[in-house]
Amino acid sequence: MDRRSDEFLLGESSRQEAYDDLESPSTFRTKPMASAKGSKQSLRTIVVVLVAISLLSFGVILLKPLDYLDVEEAPVSRYSATFDSQSYIQGPPTQRFRDNLRNDTKYITSWISAGWTNDVMTYGNLIYLALITERIPIIAKFIPSHVDHSVPPFAFGDVFDVPRLSHAVRTPIIEWHEVKDSESEVLDDLGCWSLWESVQNSESHPRGSSSLDGLKLDVSWTRTPDWVKLTPPGVTDSHASFWSLATLGFPETRSDNLELTNYPSPQHQVSLPPDDQLLCFDYLYYVGAQNAFEWESDYSPAWRFVGQHMHWNASLERLANEYARRAMSVPENEPTPPYISIHMRHGDFRRYCNGVPLDQCFASLPVIARRVAEVQEELRTQKGTEVTQVIMTSDERDPEWWSGVRAMGWTWIDYASEQTEEIYGKWYPVFIDAIIQSNGAGFVGTDGSTMTTLARRRVQSWHGGPTRVVKWGSPNADDH
Template identity: 75%
Template sequence: MDRQDAYDDPETPFIPTFRIKLQPTKRKKPSPGTICAALAGISLLSFGFLLLKPLSHLDTQDAPSYSAAFNSQPYVQGPPTQRFRDNLRNNTKYITSWTSAGWTNDVMTYGNLIYLALITERIPIIAKFLSSHIDPSEPPFAFGEIIDVPRLSQAIGIPVLEWHEVKDPESQVLDDIGCWSVWESVENYKEDPRPRESPTIDRLKLDISWTRTPDWVKLTPPGIIDDHASFWSLATLAFPQGRSDNLGLSNHPSPQHQVSLPPDDQLLCFDFLYFIGAQQPWEWESDYSPAWRFVGQHMRWNASVERLADAHARRAMNVPVNEPTPPYISIHVRHGDFGDQCRSVPLDQCFASLSIIARRVSEVQEELRTQKGIEVTQVIMTSDELDPEWWSGVRALGWTWVDYATERTAEIYGKWHPVFIDAIIQSNGAGFVGTRGSTMSNLARRRVQSWHNGPTRIVQWGRPGADDH
């Protein structure tokens, strides 16, 4: 399969409308004696509970203590304003970018953006996710409604802002700003390359004057056709000398106001940061990946969405209400548009069969048995496959899956939630089996390894015998 085609990783629809609001109740102020007695009782009960409760593999991902109410106030002037610049603090520098490549890849793009913020000592401002591969009519989804932002901020040591905290989402004011176009430079092998557009730019009411980054930001040598730029090459543009040395490069006037502006210094902005690496392309697959190690592995799930995913997984496995979630092996099989990569090879010979996937599952089960001493019999399949006969084969293996139609998940919570729930179920497996070339599989693999120290396998495909070993 052509690796360049793998970046556009479409998934199933999602979008949340569900909120839980805890209503405060009026209580009398307890006496000191009552408090002491209650604390003593809680301590005894907690000790007994720890001794008696069945262990769950999810216990290994308990969050460290952190401030659950992250306060963005010190990093902006105040509530969101009509113009974004009115809310930026004069003594603070920021960085932002936008997405346009499918949800999993957009998560990776924001991971790259935040890592670039770390090495340039700036505060990242994250825009909402867009359902570009699901249903463009769906409203955007806030980063912090799926990713635990307070936990992320504490883990990486810098604040993470979201655009709706800076500029009023209902603002109709069109802001002028100058930004760097990375896309033009890395695509310089194409005729008349242009800045990478994103629907988010229009939603934020930004009128951007683009300046092409220098060609030396490209990660790979000039003769190699590849779209990756270098983290540290881009980082030089965040500092005074690197910026001033490259202000004379090709500039596009903004489309609405037709103004030509240099790249903004206070709010450093780039058009597209998905194709970024430190040493080589596709680094999120590598164990040394700095964006993964310093940012990605700390992008844990928002607790409310994770609880919803756990509830779906429990029902799929028929877990009784009074029992903990058992350890399970998660699988992600991507077919769909990957069939285009099979070319002349018939699909039943191109894609790995269920028997091949089952062999990989057995390897993961054996590794869990020998290295962790746990017997994992539950297996949850996630896939975009539509063939009922294929799913019957999954059932024949004794595996299960979340039936989103029966659950009415999209109807109740929104079209994006099946995607979120799939990703969370994948990430919370005691072990994982995925599909080569899928960024969704790759992120699930990294999460299971990092969060649960779980064994993983990636199934090869594309020709008969591709996964022989």
């Protein structure tokens, strides 16, 4: 199976500790006592109060239902003041992006073109590269490369909690629509590095992105040096090294490589060196620190220092919670019960079956159920939690397969009957599936799928939940 394939999510029907609050704890302050006896009495009083509060809090935790989707308890507003993005640009969006950049600040940006899940990982890589180059990342909107090309782009901050992310990574994160007016017709010139040409041999041009058209950017590309490649020249792989790319963001290495191949911009036909104030690369999905596809590994720096802090926008998460509750037939006044989430990707994976009949290529529902049972047992033995609810997400279209899912006693989101696309838009089934997957008490996914990779990482990091990945591609592939 070629793990380089981009995630396909059209029309889905479907330990590290959790986020650490970096704010300082509150402290008790008392007035000076008139005597030592009074001080001791006051100290005893404080101790009693603290113990009472601790016991009360512990009791509340024990009595509270296990609700993984209670976003009301983590208000976004308390993070907003940490890094106000407006403090790192000149002001409101301008017609030309450069008019809104501060002269005393350096930035970094890149663009996407690989399907939504991979685009999320690309932006995680961009933000990590921003951290190690000490620059401020500017994030463009998500483009509908795997939804419907007629659908408008979707803002990063409408999917993820940007103030919370900025707070966690301790750096501001800015979105392109905050820098340049989305309605601007001004075509801006910009010099950027073409990374794509240096890491693969099938295309001799920079990686394109419709984001550039939307942002009205006319880019003059300079090819990166070949030594940015992560793997040796003879290895067929498209990954670059984080730190090799980072060196191009500093004066000495940048100046030493300005004589490399340069392409005039397509519209204005101007040749520009890679910009120093706004460091930019064509494509950052294939980047790693040590190995290819590192988001699948527990040591992944992009995941550890950025990805696990990319929590959902509270409004979007609340909506997904409503869908999950309806799917599980939870009465209005009852808490959301813990559930096991499943992601079974079939869709475009059919092309990797290589002639094997689909019913033998993809894992059967009983095989998936065996993995679900393993997760249930781990939750039972390690957490003392009995989880019976199971929510399936999949791009499978066969009604008979879905009847089998129902026979298992599992549920799913029926986006057609919910009229989700009509009410909210075509982006939302993909978002809701991803959120439901991430908020499972445990998770079962599909080997080789990047959507599974992110869901698995989120369940492990955010909820300390057990996960399993189902193998497929041949009969009995998941035997173990």
